[in-house]
Amino acid sequence: MGLDFNLLNTTESGGRRGQLSLPHRVVETPVFMPVxxxxxxxxxxxxxxxxxxxxxxxxxxYHLYLRPGHDAIRRMGGLHRFIAWPRAMLxxxxxxxxxxxxxxxxxxxxxxxxxxxxxxxxxxxTPEHSMDVQIALGADIAMAFDExxxxxxxxxxxxxxxxxxxxxxxxxxxxxxxxxxxVPWLGEDRVPPVSPxxxxxEQRGQSLFGIVQGGMYQDLRRESAExxxxxxxxxxxxxxxxxxxxxxxxxxxxxxxxxxxxADKPRYVMGVGYPDEIEQYARxxxxxxxxxxxxxxxxxxxxxxxEGRVNIKAARYAEDQGPPDPACNCMVCRRYSRAYxxxxxxxxxxxxxxxxxxxxxxxxLGIMERVRKSLAAGG
Amino acid sequence: MGLDFNLLNTTESGGRRGQLSLPHRVVETPVFMPVxxxxxxxxxxxxxxxxxxxxxxxxxxYHLYLRPGHDAIRRMGGLHRFIAWPRAMLxxxxxxxxxxxxxxxxxxxxxxxxxxxxxxxxxxxTPEHSMDVQIALGADIAMAFDExxxxxxxxxxxxxxxxxxxxxxxxxxxxxxxxxxxVPWLGEDRVPPVSPxxxxxEQRGQSLFGIVQGGMYQDLRRESAExxxxxxxxxxxxxxxxxxxxxxxxxxxxxxxxxxxxADKPRYVMGVGYPDEIEQYARxxxxxxxxxxxxxxxxxxxxxxxEGRVNIKAARYAEDQGPPDPACNCMVCRRYSRAYxxxxxxxxxxxxxxxxxxxxxxxxLGIMERVRKSLAAGG
Numbered sequence: 001m002g003l004d005f006n007l008l009n010t011t012e013s014g015g016r017r018g019q020l021s022l023p024h025r026v027v028e029t030p031v032f033m034p035v036x037x038x039x040x041x042x043x044x045x046x047x048x049x050x051x052x053x054x055x056x057x058x059x060x061x062y063h064l065y066l067r068p069g070h071d072a073i074r075r076m077g078g079l080h081r082f083i084a085w086p087r088a089m090l091x092x093x094x095x096x097x098x099x100x101x102x103x104x105x106x107x108x109x110x111x112x113x114x115x116x117x118x119x120x121x122x123x124x125x126t127p128e129h130s131m132d133v134q135i136a137l138g139a140d141i142a143m144a145f146d147e148x149x150x151x152x153x154x155x156x157x158x159x160x161x162x163x164x165x166x167x168x169x170x171x172x173x174x175x176x177x178x179x180x181x182x183v184p185w186l187g188e189d190r191v192p193p194v195s196p197x198x199x200x201x202e203q204r205g206q207s208l209f210g211i212v213q214g215g216m217y218q219d220l221r222r223e224s225a226e227x228x229x230x231x232x233x234x235x236x237x238x239x240x241x242x243x244x245x246x247x248x249x250x251x252x253x254x255x256x257x258x259x260x261x262x263a264d265k266p267r268y269v270m271g272v273g274y275p276d277e278i279e280q281y282a283r284x285x286x287x288x289x290x291x292x293x294x295x296x297x298x299x300x301x302x303x304x305x306x307e308g309r310v311n312i313k314a315a316r317y318a319e320d321q322g323p324p325d326p327a328c329n330c331m332v333c334r335r336y337s338r339a340y341x342x343x344x345x346x347x348x349x350x351x352x353x354x355x356x357x358x359x360x361x362x363x364x365l366g367i368m369e370r371v372r373k374s375l376a377a378g379g
Numbered sequence: 380m381g382l383d384f385n386l387l388n389t390t391e392s393g394g395r396r397g398q399l400s401l402p403h404r405v406v407e408t409p410v411f412m413p414v415x416x417x418x419x420x421x422x423x424x425x426x427x428x429x430x431x432x433x434x435x436x437x438x439x440x441y442h443l444y445l446r447p448g449h450d451a452i453r454r455m456g457g458l459h460r461f462i463a464w465p466r467a468m469l470x471x472x473x474x475x476x477x478x479x480x481x482x483x484x485x486x487x488x489x490x491x492x493x494x495x496x497x498x499x500x501x502x503x504x505t506p507e508h509s510m511d512v513q514i515a516l517g518a519d520i521a522m523a524f525d526e527x528x529x530x531x532x533x534x535x536x537x538x539x540x541x542x543x544x545x546x547x548x549x550x551x552x553x554x555x556x557x558x559x560x561x562v563p564w565l566g567e568d569r570v571p572p573v574s575p576x577x578x579x580x581e582q583r584g585q586s587l588f589g590i591v592q593g594g595m596y597q598d599l600r601r602e603s604a605e606x607x608x609x610x611x612x613x614x615x616x617x618x619x620x621x622x623x624x625x626x627x628x629x630x631x632x633x634x635x636x637x638x639x640x641x642a643d644k645p646r647y648v649m650g651v652g653y654p655d656e657i658e659q660y661a662r663x664x665x666x667x668x669x670x671x672x673x674x675x676x677x678x679x680x681x682x683x684x685x686e687g688r689v690n691i692k693a694a695r696y697a698e699d700q701g702p703p704d705p706a707c708n709c710m711v712c713r714r715y716s717r718a719y720x721x722x723x724x725x726x727x728x729x730x731x732x733x734x735x736x737x738x739x740x741x742x743x744l745g746i747m748e749r750v751r752k753s754l755a756a757g758g
Contacts (some may be wrong), residue, residue, distance in 0.1 A: 039722060043729035046714065068722045072698055076718060081700075084714045193582045280616060319451055321460075335425065335463045339455060350422035350732050 001236045002207030003141070004112065004198060005029075005266050005287075007135065011379035014258065014285035019373055020056075020142035020266055023185075023204040024080060025088035027055045029266065030375070032368045033090060033290040034361055038063045039083040043353040044361070046085050051331070052358065053365050054246055056088040056140070059289045061133055062097030066116050066123075070136040074272035078138030078184035088292075089139040092270075093130045093172070094210075096148045096239075104368040107147070118208035127171040131179065135206065138183045143237065144172035146211040158215030159284045165213045166227050173231055207272040209236035209268060213238060216249055218256050235288075242271040243292075251280070258285050275304050275367055282371045283379075294364045298356035301345045304363045310338070317342040330362030381613045382520070383577060384408075384645050384666075390758035393637065396751055399435075399645055402521035402564075402578040402583040403459060403466035406434045408645065409661035409754070411747045412469060412669040413740055417442045418462040419672055422732040423740070425464050430710070430711030431737065432744050435519070435668045440512055441476030445495050445502075449515040457517030457563035468518040470668075471649075472509045472551070474589075475527045475618075486526070488546065510558065514585065522616065523551035525590040530622040537594030540694035544592045554611050555587045568599040587611035588647060594619060595628055597635050604639035614645040614667075621650040621670075624638055630659070633728050637664050654683050661750045662758075673743045677735035677757045680724045683742045689717070691735065704712030733734035 004021040021050050028369060034041045034049065036057045041049055049057065059079055060108040063332055064070060076082045079089060084234035095112075098105060102123075109125030132147035145168045149161040183206045198204055208230035214220030235238035236256050241250050252270055278289050294304065303310040304326035310317075312324070319336040332341075332355045344352035382594075399406040406509035413420045413428065415436045419429055428436065438458055443449060455461045458468060474491075477484060481502075483494035490505030506524040513521035524547045528540040562585045577583055593599030607615060618637050620629050626748040633648055634682040640646050647667035650658055657668050673683060684704035689696075691703070699717040711734045723731035 036728045038728060039719070040726075040728050040730045043733070047710065047728065047734060063726075065455050067726055068697065068718075074716075076698055076700055076716075080720075081720060082716070084716070196566055318447065319455055321455055331426065337455075337463070338460070339420070339447075339451075340462060343461075346441075347417045347419075349417060351419045351424060353729050354422070354733065356422060376727055 001203055003266070005235070007264065009376055009378070010263075011283075011375055012286075013283060014289060014379060015283040015371075015375045015379065016285050017375035018266075018287060021198075021204070022206070023206070024058070024086060024140055025055050027088055028033040028372055029287040030368055030371060031056055031288050032364050033058045033280055034364075035060075035290055035292045035295060036083070036085075037292075038067065039079065041361070042299065043350070043357050043358070046083070048331075048358060049085075049361075050065060050087070052361050053369070054361065056090060057085065058287075059083075059089055059091045059137065059138065059139060060089045060097060061130065062101065064091075065116055065133050068301070068369040070133040072158050074136035074138075074184050078136075078186065080138065088141075089132045090141040091137050091139040091143065093143040093145040094133065095130070095146050096123055096256065098125055099148055108283035109164065114180070118336065127168040131172055131175040132269070135176070135179055135183050138185055138206065141207045141209060141235070142176065144169045144208060144210050144233070146239060146241065148211060148239045149213050149215045151216065151240075153215045155217060156230065158217050158220055162214050162220050162224055165211065166224065169210050169228060170231060173208060173210070173233065176286060180206050180208075208378060209233055209235040209237050209266075211237045211239040211270070212257055212261075212362075213240045215255065216245060218253070221253060221257050222260055223306045225257055229260070229262060233265070235268060236261045237268040237270050239270050242273060247277070250277075254281055254286065255284060274360075275364065278364065279367055279371055282368065293361035298360040299353045301352075301356065303341075303356060304360050312338060312341045313345050314342070324359050325363065327365070328359065330359055330366075332359040332362070381584055382645070384614070384643065386643065388755055388757070389642075389664075390662075390754055392758060394662040394663060394750075394758060395664050395666060396754035397645075397666060399666070400577075400583070401467040402585070403465060403519055404434050406467055407751055408507065408666040409437055409747055409750060410667050411657055412667060414439075414669055414671045414674060415462070415464075415468075416671075418444065418458065418737070420727070425462070426436050427710075427737060427739075428464075429466070432748070433466070433740065433741050435469060435667075436464065438468055438470045438516065438518060439476060440470045440473035440516065441480065442471075442476060443516060444473060444512050447495055448569060449512040450458060453515035453517075454561050456567075457515075459564065465661040470513045470518040470522065471559045472515050472522040472524040473512065474509070474525050477504055478527055486543070488633070506547040510551055510554040514555070514558055514562050517564055519583065520614070521584045523548045523587060523589050525592060527592045527622065528619045530595065530619075530624045530717045531701075531717050533593045534596060537596050537599055541593050541599050541603055544590065545603065546659075546688065547595070548589050549610060552587060552589070552612065559585050559587075587612040588612055588616050588645075590616045590618040590642075590649070592619045593630065593634055595624060597632070600632060601639055602714065604636055608639070608641060612644075615640045615648060616647040616649050619650045620648065621652060622625055626656075629656075629720075631659055633665065634663060637651065639674050645687065652697040654743065657743065658746055658750055661747065662754070673739035674736050675749060677739040678729060678732045680731075680735065684722075684738050691720045692724050693721070693739070701737050704742065707738065707741060707745070709738055709745075711735075711738040711741070738739050
């Protein structure tokens with residue numbers, strides 16, 4: 001009822017060129033997913049995201065649950081319709097933000113009690129509740145409710161955290177399977193969003209991914225992967241990375257965990273990374289990645305370019321009439337100069353975030369497009 | 380060397396349908412000019428402004444002089460090239476902002492000493508300096524340096540203010556005529572911006588408008604208009620309105636001053652107004668208007684629609700899936716709902732200002748398009 005994943009080519013180094021058929025889009029993989037926290041990829045209109053070639057964007061369950069609320073979004077037909085984004089979406093489980101943004105959280109086997117970072121109101125998230133919220137939001141892909149193990153974590157702590165995540169994965173999956181047909185758009189024939197049919201003519205529904213945790217302990221990672229695979233999720237994510245560990249450890253964990261995951265299911269590394277990282281991981285066989293880096297850095301004036309990182313606030317760009325990235329053909333680089341982008345930042349103008357973000361996303365999405373071509377050609 | 384103004388039709392009530400040929404654009408009049416204070420119409424990318432049909436936008440001399448500085452803009456080829464706006468532009472004289480934004484200003488016959496609202500640095504503006512700055516910026520139309528008479532102003536005060544404005548108009552014009560060939564793009568053959576040629580094959584240069592002041596004293600307004608017309612500017616503005624006076628007084632002043640201005644030159648009312656005002660004034664024979672209202676109100680969540688003003692922050696729109704304006708065909712109304720625009724404001728998202736502003740500008744520019752059609756048809 002969920003996704004189909006069609007591997008077009010696998011290279012010797014394990015890189016995969018594929019197509020991920022979701023209710024709202026056939027997504028070319030490997031794919032980078034721009035982060036649309038509160039139902040908007042910050043400062044970028046949806047039509048521009050389409051022009052940039054974004055096929056799958058992420059929404060944050062924690063933020064959308066608090067504001068405007070998942071019940072309101074359900075009543076309005078789900079997240080796609082609410083934010084006017086007809087292509088594919090993925091929601092995280094809310095777990096990461098509960099642990100990183102909320103206050104006074106209290107974790108039990110049952111779930112997490114926390115206070116909203118917006119107004120201090122008290123909330124209780126369980127795996128079942130996370131599923132209810134994500135089904136109401138109705139993204140193409142939902143994520144199991146997990147605890148993102150912090151770094152560093154000693155072995156007993158990582159073990160205990162993993163125990164919780166595995167129990168929650170089971171409960172997430174059971175609840176999801178029992179309620180997945182309650183997704184707001186299922187059964188509707190309106191266009192858009194329209195759900196492409198599976199080969200048998202059946203309408204596609206929502207999918208659920210499991211999340212591998214285990215801290216930096218490779219045997220715990222293995223245990224986590226094996227138990228999730230046994231539960232049979234629609235896809236698998238590697239979580240608990242990019243939490244402050246050295247980059248070699250990120251790389252080692254990814255390279256060890258990937259072979260533990262079924263080759264015919266999509267593999268998603270959460271929260272990475274820099275431009276060279278997303279290329280490296282894609283070439284190793286990671287199919288999906290997301291990161292706030294290109295969008296958040298843009299708002300602080302950091303541009304990723306073919307010539308390296310450009311801090312557009314720097315005085316040396318004050319009269320630089322060259323494009324932000326001479327090798328880039330995005331709508332920003334074709335039209336505007338470094339001097340103008342610097343001026344917009346200096347003047348605190350809203351257009352600054354918009355233009356910087358458009359370029360950074362074009363750069364990230366361009367990397368993935370080149371990697372896909374390279375993988376299709378064998379490596 | 381400056382503009383050509385071609386009146387296509389004049390209605391019985393005095394409304395005029397015309398074409399204003401400027402170096403960077405043939406502008407259809409009557410025209411509403413979006414305000415691009417610091418070299419950006421706040422939150423809206425230039426390509427969107429083009430799509431909306433904006434032909435002539437305004438830049439603020441005071442802001443651009445302070446940051447990034449007119450010398451830097453001159454070195455970069457002028458304001459059009461700096462902000463990547465190939466269509467027409469107009470700069471104000473800086474006078475209004477010197478009086479409304481700066482601190483510790485001291486006015487003498489020579490000019491105005493003031494402190495920057497940005498960093499408290501001291502600056503001295505004279506009519507000659509305003510011309511130098513505006514020539515360096517290189518907008519299609521520059522404005523004479525004036526004192527915007529406050530409201531209310533008693534007669535001696537309005538008289539004294541007018542004396543200053545008239546002396547400054549003379550000095551502005553003399554200095555402009557002596558230096559207008561120093562505009563950065565004149566003589567260049569690069570495209571864009573390209574300067575359409577006048578019928579004789581001569582390249583068009585910058586134009587200068589005079590500004591009628593005189594407070595709410597109609598005889599002072601007459602004196603002001605007559606003296607300016609004698610000086611022979613390229614066009615005439617009515618200033619000192621929308622400064623807090625009752626609307627009937629705005630209307631009366633405009634209707635009295637318009638007949639004092641030559642019919643074959645463009646007439647510009649500065650700083651107006653609400654949607655019904657711009658329509659009313661256009662039908663009376665005003666050719667050009669500018670106002671921060673559609674853009675500033677948008678950032679505060681106030682939308683102008685065919686159903687009246689919509690405060691998009693209101694709770695009643697929380698689940699309103701209708702378009703911001705059912706009668707509007709702009710890119711925002713075609714795609715997004717009131718509920719989504721409200722959510723963006725509630726969440727403090729940058730996209731809010733962008734989408735609200737796009738709609739309000741579409742609404743204002745749409746009014747002018749309808750008025751032009753109506754005027755062309757005789758009224």
